[in-house]
Amino acid sequence: xxxxxxxxxxxxxxxxxxxxxxxxxxxxxxxxxxxxxPEPNGYLHIGHAKSICLNFGSAAFNGGLCNLRFDDTNxxxxxxxxxxxxxxDVRWLGFDWDDRLFHxxxxxxxxxxxxxxxxxxxxxxxxxxxxxxxxxxRGTLTEPGKESPYxxxxxxxxxxxxxxxxxxxxxxxARVLRAKxxxxxxxxxxxxxxxxxxxxxxxxxxxxxxxxxxxxxYAHPLSDAIEGITHSICTLEFEDHRPLYNxxxxxxxxxxxxxxxxxxxxxxxxxxxSKRGLRRLVQEGYVGGWDDPRMPTLSGVRxxxxxxxxxxxxxxxxxxxxxxxxxxxxxLEHSVREFLNRTAPRMMAVLRPLKVTLTxxxxxxxxxxxxxxxxxxxxxGTRPVPFSRTLYIEQEDFMEEPxxxxxxxxxxxxxxxxxxxxxxxxxxVKDPATGQVVELRCTYDPETRGGEAPDGRxxxxxxxxxxxxxxxxxxxxxxxxxxxxxxxxxxxxxxxNLNPKSLETLTGCKVEPGVAGAAxxxxxxxxxxxxxxxxxxxxxxxxxFNRTATLRDTWxxxxxx
RNA sequence: UGGGGCGUAGCCAAGUGGUAAGGCACGGGACUUUGGAUCCUGCAUUCGUUGGUUCGAAUCCAACCGCCCCAGCCA
Numbered sequence: 232x233x234x235x236x237x238x239x240x241x242x243x244x245x246x247x248x249x250x251x252x253x254x255x256x257x258x259x260x261x262x263x264x265x266x267x268x269p270e271p272n273g274y275l276h277i278g279h280a281k282s283i284c285l286n287f288g289s290a291a292f293n294g295g296l297c298n299l300r301f302d303d304t305n306x307x308x309x310x311x312x313x314x315x316x317x318x319x320d321v322r323w324l325g326f327d328w329d330d331r332l333f334h335x336x337x338x339x340x341x342x343x344x345x346x347x348x349x350x351x352x353x354x355x356x357x358x359x360x361x362x363x364x365x366x367x368x369r370g371t372l373t374e375p376g377k378e379s380p381y382x383x384x385x386x387x388x389x390x391x392x393x394x395x396x397x398x399x400x401x402x403x404x405a406r407v408l409r410a411k412x413x414x415x416x417x418x419x420x421x422x423x424x425x426x427x428x429x430x431x432x433x434x435x436x437x438x439x440x441x442x443x444x445x446x447x448x449y450a451h452p453l454s455d456a457i458e459g460i461t462h463s464i465c466t467l468e469f470e471d472h473r474p475l476y477n478x479x480x481x482x483x484x485x486x487x488x489x490x491x492x493x494x495x496x497x498x499x500x501x502x503x504x505s506k507r508g509l510r511r512l513v514q515e516g517y518v519g520g521w522d523d524p525r526m527p528t529l530s531g532v533r534x535x536x537x538x539x540x541x542x543x544x545x546x547x548x549x550x551x552x553x554x555x556x557x558x559x560x561x562x563l564e565h566s567v568r569e570f571l572n573r574t575a576p577r578m579m580a581v582l583r584p585l586k587v588t589l590t591x592x593x594x595x596x597x598x599x600x601x602x603x604x605x606x607x608x609x610x611x612g613t614r615p616v617p618f619s620r621t622l623y624i625e626q627e628d629f630m631e632e633p634x635x636x637x638x639x640x641x642x643x644x645x646x647x648x649x650x651x652x653x654x655x656x657x658x659x660v661k662d663p664a665t666g667q668v669v670e671l672r673c674t675y676d677p678e679t680r681g682g683e684a685p686d687g688r689x690x691x692x693x694x695x696x697x698x699x700x701x702x703x704x705x706x707x708x709x710x711x712x713x714x715x716x717x718x719x720x721x722x723x724x725x726x727x728n729l730n731p732k733s734l735e736t737l738t739g740c741k742v743e744p745g746v747a748g749a750a751x752x753x754x755x756x757x758x759x760x761x762x763x764x765x766x767x768x769x770x771x772x773x774x775x776f777n778r779t780a781t782l783r784d785t786w787x788x789x790x791x792x
Numbered sequence: 793u794g795g796g797g798c799g800u801a802g803c804c805a806a807g808u809g810g811u812a813a814g815g816c817a818c819g820g821g822a823c824u825u826u827g828g829a830u831c832c833u834g835c836a837u838u839c840g841u842u843g844g845u846u847c848g849a850a851u852c853c854a855a856c857c858g859c860c861c862c863a864g865c866c867a
Contacts, residue, residue, distance in 0.1 A: 241805095243805085243806060243813095243814095244805095244806095245808095248808095268867095269867095270866090270867055272866090272867080277861045302861080302867070304866095304867085305866065306865075307866095308866075308867090361865095362864085362865055365865075366863075366864085366865095369863055370863070371793095371794085371863060372793085372794055372795075372863060373793050373794045373795095374793095374863095375794085377862090382802080382848095385847095404865065406865095407865055416794095416795080417794045417795035417796085418794090418795050418796070418862080419794090419795075419862055419863050420795095420862075421795095422863085425864085425865050427865085428865035430865080432819080445866095446864095446865075446866085447866070447867045448867090451867085466860055467797070467798090467860080468860095468862080468867095469861095470796055470861075470862090471795075471796050471862050471867090472862090473796090473798090493797085495798085495860095496829070500803085506867095516803065520820090547814090548805090548814095548815060548816080549804055549805080549816095550802080550804065550805050550806080550815095552798095552804090552805070552806095553797070553798060553803095554798055554799070554804090554805090554860095554862090555797095555798070555799095555859075555860055556803080556804060556805090557803075557804090558803070558804055559802090559804075559817070561803085561816060561817060562803075562804065562815080562816050562817085564816095565815085565816060565817090566816095568828095572828075572829060573829095577826080581828095592859095603825095605826090606824095606825095606829075607829065607830090624817075627860090636827095638827070647825060648825095649825065649826070650825070651825095677832060680807080681825090682825045683825080690825090691827095692827075693824095693826065693827095694826090695826075725802085736866090737853070742819090742840045756826085756828085757827050758828080759826050759827080759828070760826090761828095782826075782827095782828050782829090783828065783829090784827075784828090785827050785828090786827045787827090788827095
């Protein structure tokens, strides 16, 4: 039985190979315990989804557990607003941490005790050098660093100074606690890395209890150890930190040392996946907020209408490896369409209305047709759709001078109105001032009721429609890539790569009456258009729809549009 | 010029000495009351390069080339 969390998890990856081997050799007593460790300094994005699916998915797949842990070691950057949003996003994606919600800040006391232990062992020291001096003495990529003059202080003096750091006797930046490892190491992370810094700042959870805070490199491996994590999965840029990770768990002598494993983060074409960059888009007003449907944040794609199931299967499909990669956005859209095609109820919506009068249809008459809700899923049933003399069809479904291979309506041409009758265009009414086509006067063939002609004649197109008197009004937001370039972060300023046409808002759209009253978040397929999702901005009078994704459009290819 | 990684199709990615999975994209055809979906079908004589080992190499060895990451008291 595969749990929901493991659904979509693709075990064909090198991390699963490691887990398999560990289970076989009995490492970690055969346990698998992972964690997803976000810093609450921004909103989760699609890149985090890959990590969430990997951590929760691999744990579930292997009969293990996955914790949610907030890596809140820097009080100057972290806020409660973010922790709540992150929890909501992880839940929405479909994962559950049960009672295993943790914070690195839960461990500050233990972490402090272990720092004392390191000092006692002569493995850590208080350094009085300024940040600039430490940087200067760290050396360069090719030159070794210099040892600090404070490196060989006595254990007693270090203990005293560290306690006084904690007691608040020194200002920010005055001193730090450093690990004593190797200033000549080729790995810069091993050149006596800073373990604790002084920060007189209010912590979102710990309040003002502390004025010294552990660095990520110190807190992370030890938090993993405290939680009994077996496989600590992180991204490639931390590969260089692994020796330090191992050094720390060895020095504090924890019983079952966790192992860090690195994989390549997700990059998507035409999208920005850096918290810093996304924050800038929000703060400088390039988008409407973290949940703007153009944002790759989980809150953004949710509002856009992406189903969590689609994101999970996408994460399984792209796999997990160590190669830096840039996944095509089309791959994500494929997963979204694949899920929505199976599940989204169909609806007819006319985005750019063109009035059609059926001249031979009795005035004042209304018929109801039962139309299938989803041809992919007969169990979805049918819905009644009202039909009358005056209708709207899509402007682009008529051409006065149709090019070859255009099968839709044209003067004298017959097409099928989805689910109802064949209609034939008899007359084109134009605005005398502008020459714009404002109305089509057509006849319908009563013999074709239901959409088939008894005489066997065929029609080359079926178009969607909506009854003018019954239709609801809607605003429709059409979204396109936020960025014009494949890799917006590459080179200079990504702001220059912003797509000025990433949002087009259509008003006066006409939708089937059946959608009235639907809740925000409801997803539909608008026939021949794509998938749409009701936005919370909707009012009782006017629904607002966000386009999730278009349908594949082979006519666009043929016509070269 | 130090350290750590990575190179399999346009994009992802399996493959772990026995003769290149799969998905996306793309092309062709069938079917179609969504120009959707579905269904067939095509798409790497070759795995960064060059040598070597072997009956046999994407897999082992060597050298070279290319790309990514690291010099926060950020994570």
